[in-house]
Amino acid sequence: MELTTKGRYAVMALADLASHTGDTAVPLSVVAERQHLPLAYLEQIFVPLRRLGLVESARGRAGGYRLARPASEISIKAVMAAVEEVTKFTRCSEDDPRCSVATPCVTHKLWSALGDSMSKFLSSVTLADLVGDGRYSLHSRSAPVVADVRARTYLDWNATAPLRPQAKAAMIEALDTVGNPSSVHAEGRRARGVVEAAREQVAALVGAKPSEVVFTSGASEANSWILSQPWSTILTSGIEHDSVLAPAKASSANVIMLDVGRDGLVFVDEIANHVLKRGIASPALIALQMANNETGVIQPVADVAQFARAHGVAMHCDAVQAAGRMPINFADLGLDTLAISAHKFGGPKGIGALIIRDHVDLVPLLRGGGQERRRRAGTENVAAIAGFGAAAELARREAADNAKIAALRDRLESGIGEITPSAVVIGKDAPRLSNTTAVALPGKLAETLVIRLDLAGVAVSAGSACSSGKVGSSHVLEAMGWGADVAGSTIRISLGPTTKETDIAVFLAAWRSIAGASALAA
Structure with a gap:
């Protein structure tokens, strides 16, 4: 017996829903994306699954399907029956001259018994048995799982976060939106709705x-836009x-470089000294x-912004690494x-935003349209904006996960x-993001550590991804007062919402073989 496509796909799809309960x-x-199944075929299969009460649907932008009953109450046989999948091993019928109930063939009882056993087996297995630690789960402890030698450990979330499936789904849906958001007809209004929903x-x-x-096209554009305004002074x-x-150095403004301590924090008093005394x-x-x-060091932005507003100085904040990793309230910060940039918290690359307080007028960086x-x-890049919005919504909901990441x-x-x-x-003793570690191993080149970790299947970086092609010490660490021995040997390890204990264990095992006492001695 070989199952048809509809039977296999139905079980795979419902097992996927069972593994993402809630x-x-x-x-x-x-x-469809997670299980590598054709979306159009799944849509057809889910019609009888819904009609027979195995799944239920939700409408709206956050629409989709969920199991109508607990996974432990839905048998594989019920799923097969819903899509009319044949699970018998015999084709005996009333009108088959070769083998019928009245005149059975010589092997009739064999195949009937096997069919009955199959039916009982499928009735005894539920969707819960296929997920988690279930009997037939890939991750079941009752059966060995062959390790995927190609699996890698991604610990470079500050460079970019993997695209969230929900963001990808929102983008795919938006790609089918025909209209231009500036058009007034129905298609244009539909596209405008996608953009405005994401904006919210x-x-x-x-x-x-x-x-x-x-x-904007990203945070680099947003930062360049604000820094290119006709300022007389930039601190x-x-x-x-x-x-x-x-862009600050390229401007005609007088650029004042503020000092930072060895912990990476600016001195608020120095800012006050420049503004009030000098x-x-x-x-x-x-x-x-x-x-x-x-x-990952967090700056006292609220204190500086309060001082700036009190003394008529504009305040801009690059919150690219903070968004989705710590609470931000633009209104309260002043x-x-x-x-911000979408790809740092699971949105697509090439889309970001500049948040501009109401009644703040900026000279446009790009001209030509309204x-x-x-x-x-x-x-507007409607698809990218849709993915941006979906990722932002999920990042906001997952704020509580930061404590787990910190652990x-x-x-x-x-x-x-x-x-x-x-x-x-x-910056160990300074306030830091919960996901970021910058660690130096004096005597070892950062580039060497990154390459050897990469060969061990672990992705980290030696600094900003935007500057990773350059050879030399980090300007950040040099500004903090660290010498070349530390600045040239520092790597960045950054975690994300899907980072697990096993990822940490994999990194530490690789670190031990690369940088441990025995490795250094060799």
Whole structure:
């Protein structure tokens, strides 16, 4: 007996739903992506599954399917019967001259008994047996699982987060939206609806009004936009991302570089000293990141913003690494502008936003159209914006997971310390993102460590991904006052929502073989 496509696909799809239990419905496009099944065929299969009460559907943007009953109450036989899958081993029938109930063939009883056994077996197996630690799960402890030698451990989430399936599904759906968001007909209004729904989701992530969200091609564009305004004075620090430092240095403004301590924190008193005692030319801007991309150190943005507003200085914050990893409330912070990027928390690459406080006027960086309330010309990238919104919504809901990620980071740092006591965790005593570890191993080149970890199947980086092609010490660590021995030997390890204990164990095993006492002695 060989199952037909509909039987196999039905069981695979419902097992997928069973493995993602909860109140949230799962779009069929996500199931199709995870199980590598054709979406159009799944849509047909789910009609009888829903009609017979095995699944239930939810409508709306967050629509999809969920199991109608607990997985332990849905047998494989019920799934097969719902899609009319034949599970018998004999084709005996009333009108078959070769073998019928009246004149059975010589092997009739054999195949009938086998068919009955198959029926009983399929009745005894439920969807719960296929997932988790179920009897027939790939991860069941009752049967050995062959390790995938190609599996890799991804610990470079600060460079980019893997695209979330929900974001991908939203993008695929948006690609079928025909209209231009600026058109007034039904197709255009439909596309506009996708853009505005995503705008609301992004605004909710950072505590802003939807009207304050302006979509850009990414945070580099957003940072360049605000830094290219006609400022007379720009105050920033040496630990900022290159997308802040480069346009600041290219501007005609007087650029004041703020000092940072060895812990990576700026001195609020120094900012006050420049503004109040030394005096600065207006209009002036303070550009300060919320959290550093290499060390994870969190800056006192709220304190600086409060001072800036009290003294008529504009305040911009690069929150690329912070968004989705720590609470952000744009309104409460009192910022004028804030930059974020979708791909850092599971959205697509090439889409970001500049959050602009109401009544703050900026000279457009791009001209030519009336998009984004005449602030940023160019037809909106509807699919990327849809993925951005979906990822932002999920990141906002998963805020509580940061405590779990922090525990994994602490376990990682503890293990590194045990294996290599000489290792230095940068910014360890400062407020840091829960997912980021910058660790130096004096005497070892960072590039060498990254390459050897990569060969061991572990992905980390030696600094900002935007500068990873350059050879040399990190400008961030140099600005913090670390010498070349530390700055040139620091790697960044960054975790994410799907990082597990096993990932930490894999890294530590690789670290021991690469940087442990025996490895160094060799």
